[in-house]
Amino acid sequence: MAGRLDGKVAVITGGVSGMGLASVEMFVGEGAKLVVADVREDKGRALEQRFAGAVRFSRCDIRNEQDIEAAVALAVSSFGELDIMYHNAGAAGAKESLETMTVAGWDDTQALLSRSTALCMKHAVPSMKRRGQGSIILTSSVGATNLRPGTPAYSVAKGSVILLGRLGALEFAADRIRVNVIVPGGFATPIYGDLVGASREVADIMPDYLDEMMAQWQPLPRPGKPIDIAYAATYLASDESAFVTGVALPVDGGLTLNRPTNAADFLFGHLNAAKEKAEAELARRSGD
Numbered sequence: 001m002a003g004r005l006d007g008k009v010a011v012i013t014g015g016v017s018g019m020g021l022a023s024v025e026m027f028v029g030e031g032a033k034l035v036v037a038d039v040r041e042d043k044g045r046a047l048e049q050r051f052a053g054a055v056r057f058s059r060c061d062i063r064n065e066q067d068i069e070a071a072v073a074l075a076v077s078s079f080g081e082l083d084i085m086y087h088n089a090g091a092a093g094a095k096e097s098l099e100t101m102t103v104a105g106w107d108d109t110q111a112l113l114s115r116s117t118a119l120c121m122k123h124a125v126p127s128m129k130r131r132g133q134g135s136i137i138l139t140s141s142v143g144a145t146n147l148r149p150g151t152p153a154y155s156v157a158k159g160s161v162i163l164l165g166r167l168g169a170l171e172f173a174a175d176r177i178r179v180n181v182i183v184p185g186g187f188a189t190p191i192y193g194d195l196v197g198a199s200r201e202v203a204d205i206m207p208d209y210l211d212e213m214m215a216q217w218q219p220l221p222r223p224g225k226p227i228d229i230a231y232a233a234t235y236l237a238s239d240e241s242a243f244v245t246g247v248a249l250p251v252d253g254g255l256t257l258n259r260p261t262n263a264a265d266f267l268f269g270h271l272n273a274a275k276e277k278a279e280a281e282l283a284r285r286s287g288d
Contacts, residue, residue, distance in 0.1 A: 003029065003030035003031025003032075004030040004031070004234060004238040004239075004240065005027055005030040005031045005032035005084075005234065005237060005238055006030070006031035006032075007031065008031070008032045008033075008083040008084055008237070009032065009033055009034065009075055009076075009079040009080050009081065009082050009083050009084070010027055010032050010033070010034035010035070010075070010082070010083060010084035010085070010086060010237065011034065011035045011037055011071050011072055011075050011082065011084070011085050011086070011120075011124070012024055012027065012034055012035070012036055012037065012086045012088060013037045013038065013060060013062055013068075013071070013086070013087050013088055013089035013116075013120065014037075014038055014062075014088040014089025014090065015034075015036035015037065015038055015044075015047070015088065015089075016036060016038045016040045016043035016044050016047060017040075017043065017189070017190055017204060018187070018189035018190055018207070018226050019088055019139075019184065019187060019189060019226045019229040019230070020036075020038070020086075020088040020089065021047075021226065022225075022226035022227045022229060022230040023086060023088065023226075023229065023230040023233045023234070024036055024047065024051075024055065025230070026227070026230040026231070026233075026234050027084075027233075027234065027237065028051050028054050028055065030234060030238070032054075032084070032237075033053075033054050033055075033078070033079040034054070034055055034056075034075070034079075034084075035055070035056045035057070035058050035071050035072075035074050035075040035078070035079075036048075036055055036056070036057050036058070037057075037058045037059075037060035037062075037067070037068070037071035037089070038057070038059070038060060038089065039059065039060065039061050040200075041057070041059050044057035044058075044059065045057055056074055056075070056078050056079075058070055058071040058074045060089075062087075062089045062090075062112065062116035062119075062120075063108070063111040063112055063115070063116060065119050065123075068116070068119050068120055068123050069123045072085075072123045072124060072127065075127075076127055081127045081128070081130050081131040082124055082127035082128055082131065082134065083128070083131060083133070083134055083135065083237075084134065084135050084136075084137070084237045085120055085121070085124035085128075085134070085135075085136045085137070086137040086233055086237065087116065087117055087120040087136075087137070087138050087139060088137075088139045088233075089116070090112065090113050090139060091112060091113075091194055092151070092154060092192075092194035093105075093108070093109030093112060093113060093151070093153050093154045093157065094106060094108065094109045094151075094153045094154075095151060095194075096151075096152075096153065097152065098152050101152070101153065105153065106153045109153035109154060109157055110153065110156075110157050110160075112157070113154070113157035113158060113160075113161065114156075114157040114160040114161065114164070117138055117160070117161050117164050118164055120136070120138075121136055121138075121164070121168050121172075121179070124136055125172060125175075125177060128172075128175070128177045129175050129177070132175075132176060133175075133176040133177065134172075134175075134176070134177040134178070135177075135178050135180070135236060135237050135238075135241070136165075136168060136172075136177065136178065136179040136180070137180055137181075137182060137233055137236045137237060138161050138164065138165045138168075138179065138180070138181045138182070139161065139181070139182050139184065140158045140159070140161040140162050140165075140181050140182070140183045140184075140248065141154075141158040141161075141183065141184060142183060142184065142185045142186070142250070142252050142255050142256055143155050143158050144158040144159040144161070144162060144183070145159075145183075145256055146255065146256060161181060162181050162183070162248045165179050165180060165181035165246065165248065166179075166246050166248075169245040169246030170246070173245060178236075178241070178242075178244065178245035179245060179246065180236045180241070180244060180245060180246070180247045180248075180249065181247070181248040181249065182229060182232050182233060182236070182249055182251055183248050183249060183250045183251065183252065183256070184224070184229055184251055184252065185217070185218055185224055185250065185251065185252025185253055185255035185256070186213075186214050186217040186218060186223075186224060186252070186253075186255060187214070187223075187224045187225070187226065187228075187229065188206075188207035188208075188210035188211060188213075188214050188223060188224075188225075189207055189226065190203040190204050190206065190207065192206060192207075192210065192271055192274075196268065196271045196272055196275050198275050198278070198279075201282055202275060202278045202279050202282055203278075205278035205281055205282060206271075206274045206275060206277075206278045208278070208281075209273070209274035209277045209278060210223070210270065210271075210274050211223045212270070213270035213271075213274075217253075217255065218252060218253035218254050218255035218258075219253060219254035219255070219257060219258060220253035220254050222253070224251070224252070224253055228251055229251055232249060232251045236249070
């Protein structure tokens with residue numbers, strides 16, 4: 001039986017962990033060939049070996065236009081013209097309030113989350129035009145609408161992703177290039193490690209200890225999993241969504257239906273507990 005993405009070529013940014021990794025696995029399983037664009041070269045090279053012939057790795061800091069351009073060029077040279085750009089990479093950005101914000105923190109967060117989104121579209125479109133169609137999938141956040149004090153740069157940047165998706169959908173529709181946005185809710189991914197100063201290795205382990213918190217975060221009483229995002233991305237990448245463009249699709253267990261009342265101490269209490277457990281697990285692994 002043919003896969004839903006047979007014959008399609010994709011770039012997935014931030015594809016070595018969390019939601020990006022789940023999507024890489026599903027895209028390959030559905031027949032796509034793709035480039036994983038990420039800053040973590042060790043994990044990227046491991047994916048290249050794991051999916052030999054179907055995955056290439058391109059080291060990519062999404063704040064750097066040349067890196068994005070190179071990832072697209074690798075996809076085209078390795079597999080043919082680009083069909084799918086799934087821009088998933090991101091981080092928590094500057095943890096500064098409006099009162100304490102710095103220009104450097106604000107600008108870096110916008111470069112990481114907003115400018116990179118525009119650049120991914122810019123460099124994906126020429127190949128898609130040659131192909132005669134394409135699907136661009138962007139990643140916003142429930143943080144763009146369910147606002148919390150303390151991270152304005154993140155909320156503003158993720159809000160801009162939704163607007164950029166709508167603008168792109170209008171600009172590229174005549175070329176049969178669709179642009180849609182996934183809006184994840186609360187997912188246990190390594191990005192939460194940023195909020196509590198965890199090392200990269202500890203942040204990778206923390207999601208294993210966050211299910212209890214995530215199950216209380218939204219109306220559906222179970223945690224969101226990276227595969228939930230992968231299902232949405234695969235639908236938007238496939239021809240099943242050929243008449244869908246300009247959509248911001250919440251994948252959030254109903255979180256946007258009801259502003260969460262969980263206080264900051266609830267969030268950070270769980271995050272710090274998960275960090276401690278992850279640090280202990282990393283120490284055990286190191287001692288084995």
